[in-house]
Amino acid sequence: MRNVAIAGCGMTRFGKREEGIYELATEAALNAMDDAEMDRVDAIVVGNFASGEFTGISGIANGLAADLNLIPCHAEKVENTSASGASAVKVGLAGILSGLYKSVLVVGVEKMTGIPGSKATSIIASLTHPEAEYPYGVTLTTFAGFGARLYMHKYGAPYECFAMIGVKNHKNGANNPYAHFQKVISLEKALQSPIIADPLRLYDICPISDGAAGLVLVGKDLIKKVEDPVYISGFGQATDTHAIHERPDPTTVEGLKIAAEQAFKMARKDRGDIDVAELHDAFTVLEIIQSEDIGFFKKGEGWRAVQEGVTEIDGDLPISPSGGLKARGHPVSATGVAQLVELTWQLRGEAGKRQVDGAEVGLSCNFAGFGNNSIVFIVER
Amino acid sequence: MIRAFKCESCGILMYPKHSVCPSCNDRNIKRVEISDEGTLLTYTLLYALPEGFEEKPLPIGIAEFDGVRVTGQITRSDNLNIGMRVKAVYSKIREVNGKELFGYKFKPL
Numbered sequence: 001m002r003n004v005a006i007a008g009c010g011m012t013r014f015g016k017r018e019e020g021i022y023e024l025a026t027e028a029a030l031n032a033m034d035d036a037e038m039d040r041v042d043a044i045v046v047g048n049f050a051s052g053e054f055t056g057i058s059g060i061a062n063g064l065a066a067d068l069n070l071i072p073c074h075a076e077k078v079e080n081t082s083a084s085g086a087s088a089v090k091v092g093l094a095g096i097l098s099g100l101y102k103s104v105l106v107v108g109v110e111k112m113t114g115i116p117g118s119k120a121t122s123i124i125a126s127l128t129h130p131e132a133e134y135p136y137g138v139t140l141t142t143f144a145g146f147g148a149r150l151y152m153h154k155y156g157a158p159y160e161c162f163a164m165i166g167v168k169n170h171k172n173g174a175n176n177p178y179a180h181f182q183k184v185i186s187l188e189k190a191l192q193s194p195i196i197a198d199p200l201r202l203y204d205i206c207p208i209s210d211g212a213a214g215l216v217l218v219g220k221d222l223i224k225k226v227e228d229p230v231y232i233s234g235f236g237q238a239t240d241t242h243a244i245h246e247r248p249d250p251t252t253v254e255g256l257k258i259a260a261e262q263a264f265k266m267a268r269k270d271r272g273d274i275d276v277a278e279l280h281d282a283f284t285v286l287e288i289i290q291s292e293d294i295g296f297f298k299k300g301e302g303w304r305a306v307q308e309g310v311t312e313i314d315g316d317l318p319i320s321p322s323g324g325l326k327a328r329g330h331p332v333s334a335t336g337v338a339q340l341v342e343l344t345w346q347l348r349g350e351a352g353k354r355q356v357d358g359a360e361v362g363l364s365c366n367f368a369g370f371g372n373n374s375i376v377f378i379v380e381r
Numbered sequence: 382m383i384r385a386f387k388c389e390s391c392g393i394l395m396y397p398k399h400s401v402c403p404s405c406n407d408r409n410i411k412r413v414e415i416s417d418e419g420t421l422l423t424y425t426l427l428y429a430l431p432e433g434f435e436e437k438p439l440p441i442g443i444a445e446f447d448g449v450r451v452t453g454q455i456t457r458s459d460n461l462n463i464g465m466r467v468k469a470v471y472s473k474i475r476e477v478n479g480k481e482l483f484g485y486k487f488k489p490l
């Protein structure tokens with residue numbers, strides 16, 4: 001499919017930011033509009049999980065339309081927990097494919113710092129099952145601990161394979177000026193960091209961050225005006241069980257298998273065609289599980305890839321050259337958009353020191369919850 | 382005993398309750414009691430606690446009872462193993478605004 005292109009992209013630096021949610025959204029939106037050399041769009045779609053809970057602010061899509069002088073454009077906010085960003089892109093994509101819009105500004109934004117960590121953890125944990133999970137103190141990190149322990153038990157993987165993903169993603173983030181953490185960490189430091197959800201440690205878990213990312217999507221009428229278009233050629237999405245214990249194998253996300261299959265089919269591509277991938281490593285174990293469920297590696301063997309250097313920037317399948325959620329940071333709803341910003345830069349050859357040589361086809365995977373909803377995009381030149 | 386749910390049409394057991402049977406789409410779902418002795422499938426010791434929890438670590442696990450899986454707290458944090466036998470005890474799991482919440486705690490056997 002070559003009917004929708006990314007005409008422009010941009011983002012804010014992720015991290016603990018002084019600015020409020022509107023300032024962050026505006027910065028990313030204007031960076032994307034400037035990159036596209038456009039000042040009008042038919043619609044704004046804002047991906048945002050919990051502005052009300054984190055900041056007490058609602059109605060940000062309309063506020064943004066007014067602030068950016070885009071009135072009377074269409075506008076709404078899309079919520080799909082930690083996949084709100086990818087869902088916003090999907091709504092923009094669907095709007096263009098339906099013929100309703102010629103251009104859409106997509107912004108993913110989250111302002112998370114400024115409240116106690118336990119409160120932020122509870123806001124995120126509210127997506128878990130309200131009777132069978134949440135009351136017990138179950139959080140997203142709890143699922144990561146469950147998954148990591150079971151994965152090690154089933155496949156004989158050593159704990160180090162998780163720590164090595166944190167080390168790799170920090171190494172990549174050190175070359176990304178937009179990343180929350182821009183410093184290399186040693187494997188020793190990761191192995192000795194405090195346990196957060198046994199067996200997982202501090203460097204296995206993404207931080208709480210503020211930030212925003214934006215994309216301008218255009219349809220056929222406008223693509224010819226874009227100098228260096230990156231096409232969204234494949235899209236797939238699938239939901240999965242609410243309670244994680246209901247999955248036949250808690251180390252497999254069936255929804256991601258379905259979403260990936262849909263995306264490959266739409267793009268008429270296969271696993272071997274992917275030059276670079278941005279995965280949803282909210283927890284290091286998820287990068288392994290996702291790389292297997294997308295079909296890059298066989299189930300139970302994905303942990304070997306990081307040990308063999310396959311997923312490094314100069315490896316056969318670079319995963320998360322941006323630093324991923326671990327190092328770039330995870331302002332929940334900005335993530336799914338930022339993944340496509342990174343892939344756009346990679347495909348245009350603008351990724352600087354973290355550039356993947358000759359990248360022409362990229363794949364992103366954004367997770368809602370622990371794979372309660374998986375969204376996959378394939379982009380190409 | 383553990384309170385699970387059963388589809389009256391196809392007979393499958395489930396937990397939590399679904400309004401529509403995940404197996405046959407029937408809506409006739411009834412509460413049933415199943416064995417409270419099961420097997421620990423996986424677990425973690427949580428050190429990053431959500432609001433309303435004080436004591437670290439918080440041991441939480443998934444256990445299987447008569448083929449039905451349940452998420453619950455565990456009564457201890459040491460000497461835990463995947464595959465160990467546990468008994469589910471219905472007890473206090475959390476206090477929210479002075480109100481006690483009850484649920485399953487797995488006691489290793």
Ligand SMILES: [Zn+2]
Nearest residue numbers: 388391402405
């Ligand atoms: Zn049934």
